[in-house]
Amino acid sequence: MTFSADAHGVYPIAPTPFLDDGSIDHLSIDRMIDFYNEIGCTGLTVLGQLGEAPKLDFTESLDIASRVIARAGSMPVIVGVSAPGFASMRSLTREVMDRGAAGVMIAPPNTLRTDDQIVGYYTQAVEAIGADVPFVLQDYPLTFSVQMSPSVIRRIVTELPSCVMLKHEDWPGLEKITTLRRFENEGLMRHISIMCGNNGLFLEYELERGADGANTGYAFPDMLCDVVRLTSEGKSDEAHNLFDAHLPLLRYEQQPGAGLAVRKYVMMKRGILTSAAQRRPASPMSEIARKEVDNLLRRLARHDSRAQVTL
Secondary structure, eight states: OOOOTTOOEEOOBOOOOBOTTSOBOHHHHHHHHHHHHHTTOSOEEESOTTTTGGGSOHHHHHHHHHHHHHHHTTSOEEEEOOOSSHHHHHHHHHHHHHTTOOEEEEOOOTTOOSHHHHHHHHHHHHHHHOTTSOEEEEEOHHHHOOOOOHHHHHHHHHHOTTEEEEEEOOSSOHHHHHHHHHHHHTTSSOOOEEEEOGGGTTHHHHHHHTOOEEOOOOSOHHHHHHHHHHHHTTOHHHHHHHHHHHHHHHHHHTSTTTHHHHHHHHHHHTTSOSOOOOOSSOOOOOHHHHHHHHHHHHHHHTTOGGGOOOO
């Protein structure tokens, strides 16, 4: 199964479940994928930035991707294949595509500085993995320190037909979405899917600017599905009200270095994960942080019953 430039909806970034001893929790993987299917996700991404991919060896990465693909059924799966070198990227890409992945996601190395370097890198990446593999261009300057202007994104989209999706995580980035859609409307760039990250912090306005959905984590991806659906139905006020109720927890979970611990903790409390463990090196939650998150859940439960987890 592949995906195209018409991709839309919600593609959650799946965390990698671990048991307390650091081993991969395969049963939680199955339960998590079933949950994503049940809530109406249109696809999902594994081995992303918050999937702890750098802590996995090649065999583990392939094992996780293979299990997710097999469990996902008709739901397209994008696999993060970012690596220091193209040999590893090529090997993982070919293996997961052979197992039924829909495509891959490639983040830029933090050594890229000029537009030509950025375009050159992705040109070489496509040569390595094959021009037949659809890929997601990950634009996350806050983490990767690589600044992609709308013009350089247009160059990549124009020169590399296998680029079918932009994972938009610039911040601020609303004007970037508007500029890219204007390029399309003026015939200066072909259409691609724009899916947004950053924990969905600006999702409702990103959708109104022309984004096609969310490609991010968050412990309540079902809320993201609801916001995308309500917006598509023209129920803007309902979408904003639901989003506003989740915003305090969204903001807390978006903290750099702490967010994954919060996400796994809440997903554990929701019964999706067996453990909130991260593989070392890890940043576990303090007792104070757990109390703060529990408080946020209690406040959220006043507006959304899905937050009524065991506290």
